Amino acid sequence: MAGTQSTRPADFPERTEVAIIGAGIAGCATAYFLAKAGVPVVVLEKGRIAGEQSSRNWGWVRKQGRDPRELPAIIESLKIWPTLEQEIEADIGWKQAGVTYVATTQAQMARFEEWLGFAKPYQLDSRLLSPKETDEMLGTSGERTLGALHTPSDGRAEPAKVVPAIAKAIERMGGRIIEGCAVRTLDIEAGRVTGVVTEHGRIAASSVLCAAGAWSALFNRNLGITLPQLRVRSSVLRTRPAPLVTESATWCGTFAFRRRQDGGYTIAGDGGSTFEIVPDAFRFFRPFFNALKMSRKDLRIRISGEFFRQLAMPKRWGPDDVTPFERTRVLDPDPDAAELAKALAAARATLPGFVDLQMEESWAGMIDVTPDVIPVLCAVDQPKGYFIATGFSGHGFGLGPGAGLLMSELIMKGEARVDLSAFRLGRFFDGTRMTPYAPI
Numbered sequence: 325m326a327g328t329q330s331t332r333p334a335d336f337p338e339r340t341e342v343a344i345i346g347a348g349i350a351g352c353a354t355a356y357f358l359a360k361a362g363v364p365v366v367v368l369e370k371g372r373i374a375g376e377q378s379s380r381n382w383g384w385v386r387k388q389g390r391d392p393r394e395l396p397a398i399i400e401s402l403k404i405w406p407t408l409e410q411e412i413e414a415d416i417g418w419k420q421a422g423v424t425y426v427a428t429t430q431a432q433m434a435r436f437e438e439w440l441g442f443a444k445p446y447q448l449d450s451r452l453l454s455p456k457e458t459d460e461m462l463g464t465s466g467e468r469t470l471g472a473l474h475t476p477s478d479g480r481a482e483p484a485k486v487v488p489a490i491a492k493a494i495e496r497m498g499g500r501i502i503e504g505c506a507v508r509t510l511d512i513e514a515g516r517v518t519g520v521v522t523e524h525g526r527i528a529a530s531s532v533l534c535a536a537g538a539w540s541a542l543f544n545r546n547l548g549i550t551l552p553q554l555r556v557r558s559s560v561l562r563t564r565p566a567p568l569v570t571e572s573a574t575w576c577g578t579f580a581f582r583r584r585q586d587g588g589y590t591i592a593g594d595g596g597s598t599f600e601i602v603p604d605a606f607r608f609f610r611p612f613f614n615a616l617k618m619s620r621k622d623l624r625i626r627i628s629g630e631f632f633r634q635l636a637m638p639k640r641w642g643p644d645d646v647t648p649f650e651r652t653r654v655l656d657p658d659p660d661a662a663e664l665a666k667a668l669a670a671a672r673a674t675l676p677g678f679v680d681l682q683m684e685e686s687w688a689g690m691i692d693v694t695p696d697v698i699p700v701l702c703a704v705d706q707p708k709g710y711f712i713a714t715g716f717s718g719h720g721f722g723l724g725p726g727a728g729l730l731m732s733e734l735i736m737k738g739e740a741r742v743d744l745s746a747f748r749l750g751r752f753f754d755g756t757r758m759t760p761y762a763p764i
């Protein structure tokens with residue numbers, strides 16, 4: 325469906341209560357809780373359901389190591405995950421088998437202890453493992469580890485299954501999801517949103533949520549709303565079925581792995597991602613300065629044809645113009661083969677149970693990142709009735725159901741059960757210091 329014209333569905337709706345832009349986990353989880361509350365909702369997706377980040381991620385669902393500002397929201401999310409399969413009547417590969425970060429340096433152990441301090445008020449089950457306990461978990465023998473941070477109540481799910489299953493549940497409750505339908509812009513009257521303009525025509529709506537993932541900055545720029553957001557490319561591989569080492573999703577310094585439902589593992593490199601320099605990098609240099617400084621070790625910075633592709637991309641358009649969203653139905657970047665070969669070699673060399681691991685498939689995703697590496701979850705001041713849920717900065721899969729619940733409350737009642745002020749859009753412009761948090 326790359327950059328093709330799509331056909332207008334015969335029963336294209338003329339109106340709804342809430343229109344949602346983007347059928348990733350943020351858009352679909354919000355639609356799910358709205359539909360459950362009886363609110364008419366239509367989700368509009370330029371490509372296919374969860375075609376971008378939400379099906380390409382590692383599948384980790386974790387409180388562990390979260391930015392302290394995200395803890396109340398992820399705690400709400402982890403109340404939803406354990407019963408989601410029953411609620412939506414589908415197998416999504418949920419397993420509450422913990423998350424573990426292994427330390428190979430004293431500095432990492434100190435960071436883990438510091439994070440436990442941030443988590444203390446929430447009485448989580450996170451704790452430090454001794455080197456012996458870590459070895460027992462990983463089947464290793466001594467010398468390498470200094471211990472680990474472990475949270476038994478964290479979990480994992482199959483990214484390819486979760487959002488399509490939520491989408492089916494939305495439809496069973498009377499909500500609509502329309503694939504191959506890009507939203508071009510908003511309809512606005514007297515400072516209030518009155519609907520969306522799509523490639524197939526207008527849909528009137530009282531509220532609109534932008535959950536457009538890595539496209540949110542571009543969509544909002546056309547409306548005159550600045551959203552500092554950049555994209556980084558992150559590569560992943562999956563292996564053939566292999567013996568069980570541990571059920572816990574585990575970060576080992578040079579690689580990270582998660583047991584898959586098919587008996588293989590999802591594996592990625594040391595958390596490092598590739599940032600291709602694009603025109604927005606210059607536009608947003610100031611707000612991103614701290615994030616870039618902090619991740620200079622992990623981030624491979626490159627210049628490629630993407631710079632000129634984005635330079636040539638239209639930044640402004642009207643409701644009748646074909647937009648960049650119709651030209652790229654699904655963002656499908658090439659994985660970094662060298663980075664993945666390194667990760668696989670590290671996995672084979674580190675864990676005795678992984679010596680014979682064989683790669684089956686690889687892929688990449690474009691992660692949308694904000695300057696402080698936490699999302700934007702808010703109502704926009706102008707136009708009224710417009711909401712944003714985006715910028716999950718590489719950890720929105722686990723947060724997705726919680727973010728959906730909180731956004732549905734914000735849209736329906738004007739407030740959510742968790743204080744969302746840390747996630748307001750205005751923080752980028754009111755002098756708030758952009759301090760990203762990294763636990764490892």
Ligand SMILES: Cc1cc2nc3c(=O)[nH]c(=O)nc-3n(C[C@H](O)[C@H](O)[C@H](O)COP(=O)(O)OP(=O)(O)OC[C@H]3O[C@@H](n4cnc5c(N)ncnc54)[C@H](O)[C@@H]3O)c2cc1C
Binds near residue numbers: 350385559
């Ligand atoms: C390799 C990788 C590993 C990751 N690992 C983890 C992990 O283990 N745990 C974790 O919690 N998170 C992880 N993440 C992050 C997580 O996947 C994302 O934060 C989350 O999926 C973001 O969801 P979203 O709904 O905001 O965006 P997306 O899933 O990207 O969805 C946005 C959707 O909006 C659509 N769209 C955009 N513009 C328009 C438009 N104008 N009209 C219509 N549709 C539009 C897009 O086509 C897309 O489908 C990882 C991400 C990657 C790439």
